[in-house]
Amino acid sequence: xxxxxxxxxxxxxxxxxxxxxxxxxxxxxxxxxxxxxxxxxxxxxxxxxxxxxxxxxxxxxxxxxxxxxxxxxxxxxxxxxxxxxxxxxxxxxxxxxxxxxxxxxxxxxxxxxxxxxxxxxxxxxxxxxxxxxxxxxxxxxxxxxxxxxxxxxxxxxxxxxxxxxxxxxxxxxxxxxxxxxxxxxxxxxxxxxxxxxxxxxxxxxxxxxxxxxxxxxxxxxxxxxxxxxxxxxxxxxxxxxxxxxxxxxxxxxxxxxxxxxxxxxxxxxxxxxxxxxxxxxxxxxxxxxxx
Ligand code: ATP
Numbered sequence: 234x235x236x237x238x239x240x241x242x243x244x245x246x247x248x249x250x251x252x253x254x255x256x257x258x259x260x261x262x263x264x265x266x267x268x269x270x271x272x273x274x275x276x277x278x279x280x281x282x283x284x285x286x287x288x289x290x291x292x293x294x295x296x297x298x299x300x301x302x303x304x305x306x307x308x309x310x311x312x313x314x315x316x317x318x319x320x321x322x323x324x325x326x327x328x329x330x331x332x333x334x335x336x337x338x339x340x341x342x343x344x345x346x347x348x349x350x351x352x353x354x355x356x357x358x359x360x361x362x363x364x365x366x367x368x369x370x371x372x373x374x375x376x377x378x379x380x381x382x383x384x385x386x387x388x389x390x391x392x393x394x395x396x397x398x399x400x401x402x403x404x405x406x407x408x409x410x411x412x413x414x415x416x417x418x419x420x421x422x423x424x425x426x427x428x429x430x431x432x433x434x435x436x437x438x439x440x441x442x443x444x445x446x447x448x449x450x451x452x453x454x455x456x457x458x459x460x461x462x463x464x465x466x467x468x469x470x471x472x473x474x475x476x477x478x479x480x481x482x483x484x485x486x487x488x489x490x491x492x493x494x495x496x497x498x499x500x501x502x503x504x505x506x507x508x509x510x511x512x513x514x515x516x517x518x519x520x521x522x523x524x
Pocket of ligand 1: 293294295299300301302328329330331332333334335336337339340370411482483
């Protein structure tokens with residue numbers, strides 16, 4: 234049986250702004266999406282029957298229709314009518330429920346991987362367009378390069394990738410509910426908005442200092458109120474040589490940006506000793522290699 238393997242990369246938000254709420258309750262966003270080197274690995278194998286079988290080394294994840302991988306195969310079936318079975322093996326490394334689009338990137342890798350495995354011939358553009366029905370972050374994950382994301386996440390404009398730097402990503406051992414975070418943000422009268430346009434300029438100019446000075450996420454203030462550990466991690470990163478630090482998505486993952494790899498590794502050790510984060514990574518921006 235033919236087998237295909239794909240890495241599915243996590244994302245962080247260099248900028249995240251909420252610009253409005255639609256009548257259906259969805260939030261309009263303006264986000265700068267960036268892949269990082271932390272990835273899951275998915276292996277796709279054809280089957281003699283028509284079943285969708287998901288296997289994973291992460292015992293906490295559903296392997297039924299609740300898994301976004303399953304939803305991705307179902308979307309391909311809807312688009313093509315082709316019901317050939319597939320086994321998907323998922324090696325999970327991206328922290329779960331972390332604000333790093335772990336499930337969305339697995340869904341995107343499945344759309345691309347199974348499209349190739351079964352020779353379905355669907356264009357990347359079509360997959361990108363249709364994939365918003367699985368989740369708001371999936372179209373970005375299908376695109377797989379630095380992008381401005383607008384609308385509810387489906388309006389994507391590729392933008393210049395940031396210059397290379399080292400990242401520390403820390404996921405504290407807490408669970409944050411994304412809908413609750415958005416609800417609490419809606420209840421706020423006014424709050425500071427990040428300078429997304431300035432960030433786009435800094436990206437175009439390959440100006441790492443300019444990028445770092447404009448890091449901003451409107452959801453951070455909400456999450457920090459309930460989970461001060463997010464702020465404690467940021468503070469430790471900034472006190473120990475990070476150029477800048479920010480929470481990703483609705484959290485609770487926090488990332489710090491560093492010029493030197495050794496500084497990043499040293500901070501990682503400090504975070505581990507301080508027991509502030511359950512999962513810790515030193516990584517870099519992932520630019521374009523997952524396209
Ligand atoms: P986002 O940044 O898009 O908000 P997230 O990092 O907050 O995503 P995920 O890791 O995608 O969140 O997982 C959220 C929930 O989705 C988990 O509780 C999990 O049970 C479910 N889920 C379904 N499929 C997957 C998958 N392939 N990988 C991870 N979680 C999945």
